[in-house]
Amino acid sequence: MGEGGWADGLNEAQRAAVEHDRGPLVIAAGAGTGKTRTLTARVARLLESAVPPERILLLTFTRRAAASMTSRAAALSSDPAAAQRVWGGTFHAVAHRIVAEHAQHLGLAEVTVIDPSDVVDLLDLMRAEHGLDSSGTRLPTSQTLADVYSRAVNTGIPAREVMADQFPWCLDHMDAITELLRSYGARKRARGLLDFDDLLISWRALLADPDVGARLRARWDWVLVDEYQDVNQVQVDIVRLLCPEGDGLTVVGDDAQTIYGFRGASAEHLVDLAHELPGATVVTLDRSFRSTQQVLDLANVVRPGTLPIQLTADRPERGARPELVACANADDEARTVADAILAAHTDGLELRRQAVLMRTGSHGNLLEVELKVRNIPYVKYGGISYLETAHVRDLIAAFRIADNPADEVSWYRLLTRHRAIGKVHARTLATRLADGGLDDPAEIVAAAPAAARTALGATLTALANAHRTTAVASVVETCRDAVGPLLRAHYPDWARRQDDVVRFAEAASRQRDLAAFVAEQTIDPTNVAGDWAGKPTLDEDWVTLSTIHSAKGLEWDAVHVIRACDGAIPSDMALTSHEGLVEEQRLFYVALTRARDTLRVYTPARLPTHPTSFHARHVLAKPSRFLDDRARAVMDVAHQDQAPQPGAAAPRPTRVEVPTLDDLFA
C-alpha cells in the first residue's frame, strides 16, 4: 500500500509535519488543530517506512494520552501489533522503566516509587531523629519540609536559601531541618525509594553518564514529545540529552496552553527550542477541526501567549455564539447548568457529549448534588482520586512490601493500622523491619506492645509469604487477606470502603507484573473510581465534570464553564504575581477551546465564602476579568430572570410556624 491510511484527511500543514524527515521539528499547534492526529499519523508513517517500533519513543503528559495515541497509530498502520510495541508513556513512567532497568548503575537494590504523601510520611517518621518532634514549640509541618526539599531539588538552590527566601518560619530550626533533609535523601537511597523528582533526576543522570548515556541514546532513533509547553527544566534536559543535535526529535505544543507553571513548567521551553536547535523546522497548525468559528472568536480574544496563533475554523457550518449566562448565585448556577444539560439531552445530544469544566474540584459540589437529585449520571475527573483514598493506599502498601521489604514508609503505614501501635512504636518497628526484620518476625512481634502481638504476627507471616511468592494472583490474595482485618478494625465505615479494596485487588491480580503496576498507578493514578468498576458503566451515558487541568486535550460538543468569576477564574491564589495571572488566562483559554459546538460560560453574582458549608455567608462576585468588553462583543449575554440587581437585598422569605409538640411531653 503505497501511502498508508495515515495520509487520509490531512491538510497541507499537517502533511508537512507528518512527512518531515530527520531534522528537528517543532509543531506549534493551536487547540483543536489536529495535533494528536498529526502526531499519531507521523508515528504510523514511521512504522510504515519500516522503522522498528521499539526505536520510537513517544512521551506524553498522561497515561491516558499515551494509550489513546498508540491505539490510534495502530488503527492507522497496516501492522497494528507493531504499533503497540512503540515506547510510549509519561516522562515519569518511562523514567521508572529506565531506572528499574539500571538500578545497579544507580547503586539501588530495589526500586519503589513513592508519591508526595509518602514523602510526608517518611519525613514524619524521620523528624524525631533530628529533634524536630518536640510538641511544645510550633514547628514547621512535614508537608512544609517536603516543599522545601522539592523546591531545592528542582531549582538547584541550597535548602538554607530556599528557607530564608520563602519559608521564614523555618529559620529557627534551619540546622536541624537541613540535616533532616540530607538524611532523608540518604534514607531513600538505602531503602530503594524514589520520589517523583528522583525519577526524572535519575533518568537525567543516567543519560549524562558517558557510558550508560550513550547506550540509552542509541536505543531510540525517533523521539516525539507531546504537550511540550508543560515540561520543566529537568525534562528539557532529558530531551536534549536524548537528541543532542535534535535529530529525529519532534515536539508538539501550544504556548498559550501552559497550565502547569506551578510545577515548574514554562512555555518558553517550546519557543526556545526552535532557536536553540539550528535548522529546526517550525510547522504551525492554526486550522481548527474542532470548534465553530463562533467559539474560536471568543477563544482568540482570550488567548494570551507569544506565538501569534489565531485559530480559524475548518468547519463549514455556522455555529451559535458562546453564551454568557449571569446567575443569581451558586445554587442558581447549578440548576441552570442541569437544565441546559437536560434540554440538550432531550434534543438528542447524548450526555457523554457534554461536559462541565471548573477551576477547582470543589466548584462542582453543588452541581453534583443537583445532578444526583435529578438522576443525571455523571463522572467527575480531578480532585481527590480513588487511589488516594486511605484504604486503597493501605492495600498498595502491602503490595509494595511484598516486592520491597525495605520499604520503610509502607511498613510505617501498615503498622499504624494495628491496634495498640501508634506513631512511636510504628517508627521503631518500621525501621527494624526495613533493615531485614522480616527474616525473624518473632523478634519484631516480641518488641511490639502486647495488645498488638496477635494481629501483627499474622500480618508479618502473610507479608513474608507474599514476598516469597512469585505468582501475581496469589501475592494479591495474600496481601488482600492480610490487610482486610486491619481495615475492618481501623475504619468505622469499613463496609463502604470494602468495595474499593476488592475492586482494586481484582484489577491488580490481572496484572503480569505487580510491582510495575503499582509503580504505574503511583505515578499516574486512575482518578475515577468507575475506571475499575468493570463493564456495567461502559454502555451507560453520563456527563463529564472535570477540572480544567484534567480536561486538557479533550473535547465535547457542548461545554459549560462554571464559576467564571474573579476569585475562581482567575483563582485569587494566583493574583499575587503577573505570571500567575497569565497562567489563569491560559487556563481559561484551555477551557473555552474544549467546545466543539456549544459553549456556555456561567457567572454567579453571589458565591458562598466557603465551598462546602451550608451555613457559609454569601458574598458578591464579579464576572471574571477575562470576560472584558472585547470578549462580550462576541458572546450572547443572557440574564436569568431571578438575577437580582447588584446590591439589592435578597427577598425576605415568608415565615412559617412549626407547631410545638409540647403536648406530647406534658
Add this chain to the structure above:
DNA sequence: CAAGTAATTGTTTTT
C-alpha cells in the same frame, strides 16, 4: 504510649 473526645481549622491546579 495509645485512643478517645473536644476544639479548631479550612480549600488550586497534578506527574
Add this chain to the structure above:
DNA sequence: CAATTACTTG
C-alpha cells in the same frame, strides 16, 4: 460539615 490537631484519660 469534614478532617485534622490538641488535650485528656486509661
